Each structure stands twice: as C-alpha cells, then as structure tokens.
Amino acid sequence: MEKVLVIGDGAREHAIAWGLDKSGVKIYAFMGHLNPGIAKIVKKTGGFYRIGKITDRSEAVKVAEEASPDLIVIGPEEPLFAGVSDELRSRGFAVLGAPSRGAVVEQRKDVARYLQWKYRIPGRLIYDVFSDVAEAYAFAKAIGSVAIKPVRQAGGKGVRLVYGNAKYLEGSLDEVITKGAGRPRSNWRRIKTPPSWC
Numbered sequence: 001m002e003k004v005l006v007i008g009d010g011a012r013e014h015a016i017a018w019g020l021d022k023s024g025v026k027i028y029a030f031m032g033h034l035n036p037g038i039a040k041i042v043k044k045t046g047g048f049y050r051i052g053k054i055t056d057r058s059e060a061v062k063v064a065e066e067a068s069p070d071l072i073v074i075g076p077e078e079p080l081f082a083g084v085s086d087e088l089r090s091r092g093f094a095v096l097g098a099p100s101r102g103a104v105v106e107q108r109k110d111v112a113r114y115l116q117w118k119y120r121i122p123g124r125l126i127y128d129v130f131s132d133v134a135e136a137y138a139f140a141k142a143i144g145s146v147a148i149k150p151v152r153q154a155g156g157k158g159v160r161l162v163y164g165n166a167k168y169l170e171g172s173l174d175e176v177i178t179k180g181a182g183r184p185r186s187n188w189r190r191i192k193t194p195p196s197w198c
Helices: 011-022 036-045 057-067 077-081 084-090 100-107 109-118 133-143 167-178
Strands: 003-007 026-031 049-051 071-074 146-148 160-162
Touching (some): 003 011, 003 057, 011 026, 011 071, 026 036, 026 057, 057 084, 071 084, 077 100, 100 109, 133 146
Parallel strands (some): 003 071, 026 049
Antiparallel strands (some): 146 160
C-alpha cells in the first residue's frame, strides 16, 4: 500500500494520518475544514488535501479519483450516514468505513437498543422512544434514574441525566412544553418498526 486518502478533519482523523505517516505511505486528505495538523502531515508525505463537503458523495468521488489511493479511511460518522462509503465502494475503491446500512446502528440509538434486545447482547438497558416531553418525563419518573438521548447520533452532545424520581424537573416541564418541545399524549409509544434488515 502506497497511498491513503483520509476523509475527515477532526482529532480522530489527525491521529489516523499520524499513524499512517509512521508506515511510510503517501497521505491525501479530504476535509470539511482545514486541520493544520493533517495538512502538515499530508505535505510532509507528498500528498495533497482538498476542502469541501465531506458528506457529498460526488465530491468525495472526485477527490478519490484525483488521488487514486490504495485505501480510503473515513473517520467521522456523518459521511458514513450520507452513503459516502457506499458510493466509493461502487466506484471500485477499497474503503475502511461502514456502509450506510451498517452505520445506522451508530446513527440511531433506537436501532442499537433494539438489536441489543433482539440478539440478547450484554449491556441491554430498559429504553423507550418518545416524541412527547411529558411522556418522557412520566417514563423517567416511573423508571428512576435515566439517560435521555436524542434518537439520532449527536456527536456526544445532547445527553441529559435524570436522577431518582425526577421531582426537580417538575417546574421545568411546563416551560419545556410551552417552548414547543412536545404536547402530552395519553399513552406511551414503543418502537414497533425498526429498519427491515434488523
């Protein structure tokens, strides 16, 4: 292997480029924003970098065709969710990165939890999915301590912890509902239809 294209511009991709540099390959990069550390490694190895929309399949293909790498490493999740790895594979490139169909496990927490329960994977937690804040609050009160997460992957942001009987949230529930986050409904809804491949 002589040439590797790294897609992404974060610390993870910087670490990947740094590790690849140790193996003596020429590194190319496709970044959404300039990461000076990645740019320095790319320059040192004799490759090039391009700045663009890393979730755009056609842009990724264009950069890959220009670099003609032996391997493409996709670091961030968003390009995987957008099908960038699928498109690159369909064009004959060797890609390290999940296909979009597999990436949905990372993208959607409800799918990940469903699969844990379906296949009895250790670490299963009681969960439910709500579109209504009052229902989520009632569930939290009934269960006790809970973690509230957005269904879609949020890059480590958006998690809220609720401890004990959640009484300390009672005053804020009306405010959240008033701001339009949800209206109370009469009963809880369970996810009945995960993706067909589950």
